[in-house]
Amino acid sequence: MTFFGRSLLALALLLPTASGVFAADIKAGDLVIAQPWSRATPGGAKTGAGYLTIENKGAAPDRLVAASADVAGKVEVHEMAVTNGVMTMRPLDKGLVIEPGKTVALAPGGYHLMMMDLKSPLKQGDKLPLTLEFEKAGKVAVTLDVQAVGAKGPGGEGGSMMKHDHKM
Template sequence: MKKMLKDTMFAAFALALCAAPAAADDIKAGDLVISQAWSRATPGGAKVAGGYLTIENKGTAADKLVSVSADIAGKAEVHEMTMDNGVMKMRPLDKGLVIDPGKTVKLAPGGYHLMLQELKGAFKEGEKVPVMLEFEKAGKVAVSLDVQGVGAQAPGGGGMMMKKMPDHSGMKM
């Protein structure tokens, strides 16, 4: 009976480890933890892509994402997408994006996001796209965006899902 209970507990523990979200890709920079960095595959000829990630501030002081850069893009900015009287508006955050202490900010389709413009190549599903984030306090942080399928709504979302929010992969600027 004891062995059976022990084996059952071991199996449950092993299963819990497998089911837990992988934290191996989490990046720590100062008081910040950056996780779930991803983008969508882009169709050939696309000149724009979005980048998404989660930033958690475990510290006691605010930090600010002030800029982003990527070798694959001629221009990269931190953007905000909002709805105003039924019209979707997108704008760069010229003063940066504040991450308050004890808070988590999610960059996701339809909200805050990284805007990568003047792409020098396509994003292919399964690849990693390196970007450099610069924070006011944490400094420069290298992050790799995991490229998901064209219609993905979140990391691991695969390809060709119904899109709730527009993706930037087909935009030309």
């Protein structure tokens, strides 16, 4: 076997292990929740954010109406947007609708879970329990994998090795 062939074999053997780093998808009713994660926060920070994807495999819409975590005094579903060059962030008072057959990504720069009044910093490597509440699927327990401060995705510093196409 050539060096190139051995390298490909080694890579093929590592890929299942690398993808196994992420927690299994969580099913709740017609919803599938995947890749829940957060970024570590610097000491003294009072806010943090949570990210994940929610896919609706059903025939009717559902709505993420609330979230809670023991580490935070309050968790809100937020939307970040840039309008006319001005970044705004606001809570979604009526929740976030997940239409049937669609996937909604809560990711940096868009929808996210805003954790306020943190009781302690979020540290890389921590597993952060969080409860999501949906209009139809009810309460769902998820665990956020806390990544590095500057992480761009659930894979750590450089983000996930996988690309996702989320059509909204």
